Amino acid sequence: MPETAKPSILQKMTSPKTGAGLPVARQLRRALETAADRRLGLSVEVRAVHQSLRPLEEVRGLLDGSGFLALLEGRPGAGFGLDMALLGGLVEHQTIGHIPPRADVARAATRVDAALLAPLLDDCLARFSEALVADGGGPWGCGYGFGAMVGAARALVLALNEGLYHVFELDVALMGGVREGRMVFAFPDKVEAPQCAEKEEKTPVPPGESLRAGVLTAQATLDAVLARVPLPLARLQGLQVGEMIALPPGALKEARLEMGGDGGGLSVTLGQLHGFRAVRLRTGQDRSRDEAVLETSKPPAPSLRDALSETPDVAEVPLEAVAVAEEVDAAEGLDAPVAPSAEDPLEDLDDLLDEADLPEALPA
Numbered sequence: 044m045p046e047t048a049k050p051s052i053l054q055k056m057t058s059p060k061t062g063a064g065l066p067v068a069r070q071l072r073r074a075l076e077t078a079a080d081r082r083l084g085l086s087v088e089v090r091a092v093h094q095s096l097r098p099l100e101e102v103r104g105l106l107d108g109s110g111f112l113a114l115l116e117g118r119p120g121a122g123f124g125l126d127m128a129l130l131g132g133l134v135e136h137q138t139i140g141h142i143p144p145r146a147d148v149a150r151a152a153t154r155v156d157a158a159l160l161a162p163l164l165d166d167c168l169a170r171f172s173e174a175l176v177a178d179g180g181g182p183w184g185c186g187y188g189f190g191a192m193v194g195a196a197r198a199l200v201l202a203l204n205e206g207l208y209h210v211f212e213l214d215v216a217l218m219g220g221v222r223e224g225r226m227v228f229a230f231p232d233k234v235e236a237p238q239c240a241e242k243e244e245k246t247p248v249p250p251g252e253s254l255r256a257g258v259l260t261a262q263a264t265l266d267a268v269l270a271r272v273p274l275p276l277a278r279l280q281g282l283q284v285g286e287m288i289a290l291p292p293g294a295l296k297e298a299r300l301e302m303g304g305d306g307g308g309l310s311v312t313l314g315q316l317h318g319f320r321a322v323r324l325r326t327g328q329d330r331s332r333d334e335a336v337l338e339t340s341k342p343p344a345p346s347l348r349d350a351l352s353e354t355p356d357v358a359e360v361p362l363e364a365v366a367v368a369e370e371v372d373a374a375e376g377l378d379a380p381v382a383p384s385a386e387d388p389l390e391d392l393d394d395l396l397d398e399a400d401l402p403e404a405l406p407a
Contacts, residue, residue, distance in 0.1 A: 091213070
C-alpha cells in the first residue's frame with residue numbers, strides 16, 4: 044500500500060490558516076492581528092486574551108475605563124471598548140504614517156476617530172465570524188459590525204439587552220510595544236436568530252480608499268467668527284443679556300470659518316441663502332477685487348491749490364502785495380518816512396536854511 048506523502052514543514056508554514064479548531068479566544072486574536080496587517084499594514088500583537096461569561100452589570104464596570112466606546116450592530120447589539128492610547132496609535136498610523144511613543148490620553152474621542160477605526164473593526168469581526176462558521180461554534184459571535192460611537196459606558200449599557208455576555212479582554216501592543224493598551228469585546232450569549240452566514244466574496248478595499256471614505260463621511264463642526272473684540276475683564280463680568288457690543292467695520296465681509304477654535308481658518312463673507320444663514324468662501328481674487336473697488340471709491344487727494352481755493356477764510360493775494368506787507372510788518376515801531384514831493388528839492392533846502400539860526404558870515 045503506497046504511503047501518503049506528508050507535507051513538508053515549509054508547506055505547513057505557507058499554507059493558509061483558517062483558524063478552525065482553535066479556541067475562540069485565539070480566533071479573535073488571530074482575526075484582529077490579520078485585519079490590522081492586511082487593512083492597515085500595521086503590526087499588532089495580542090499579548091494576552093482573557094475570556095469570561097459575565098452579566099450586564101459587570102460588563103459596565105469593564106467598559107468604564109475605556110476612552111472609546113462603540114455599539115456593535117447585530118441581533119442584539121454588542122459592546123466594544125478601547126483605550127485612548129491604542130486609539131491614538133491607530134489614528135496616527137493612518138494619518139501621519141508613524142506612531143509616536145507618547146500618547147495624548149487626555150483628549151476626547153471624536154467621530155473622525157470612529158470613522159478611521161470602523162473599517163478595522165468590521166474586518167476583524169468579519170474574520171472572527173468566518174472562523175466561528177468554519178469551526179461550527181456558537182452563533183453568539185457572528186454577523187457583527189461597527190455600529191455607532193457612544194459617549195459613556197452607562198449609555199452603552201442601556202443600549203444592550205439584559206443577560207449574560209461573552210467578554211474578551213485583550214492586551215494589545217502596536218509596533219512591537221511602541222503603544223500598549225486594552226481592548227474589550229462583549230457579545231450577548233442569547234441572540235434572536237442565527238447570524239452566521241457562509242463566507243461571501245468581498246472586493247478588498249485599498250487602505251487609502253477606506254481612509255478617504257472615513258474622512259469624507261465624518262461629521263465636522265465649523266464656526267463662523269465675525270470678529271474678536273478685546274474687552275476689559277470688568278466689562279466682561281458686567282455684561283448683561285441684550286447688551287450691544289460694537290463690531291469693527293466690515294465684519295460681515297471679513298468673517299472667519301474656523302474649526303477647533305485655534306484662530307486659523309478661511310476668509311468668508313457672511314450672508315443669507317434661501318432664508319438661511321450662509322457663508323461664501325473668499326479667494327485671493329475676491330480680496331484683490333475688493334481692495335481695488337475700495338481704492339477706486341476713495342476721493343482723490345486734493346492738491347495744494349485746490350485746498351487753498353476751497354478755504355473760505357483765505358483770499359487769493361498777489362505775491363507782490365505779500366512782499367510789501369512783510370516789509371511793512373518789519374518796519375513797525377519806526378517813524379513813518381516822509382513822502383516824496385514833486386517840487387524842487389533845492390527850494391526845500393532854502394527853507395530849511397532860512398529857518399535855521401545861523402550866522403550871516405563865517406569868519407575868514
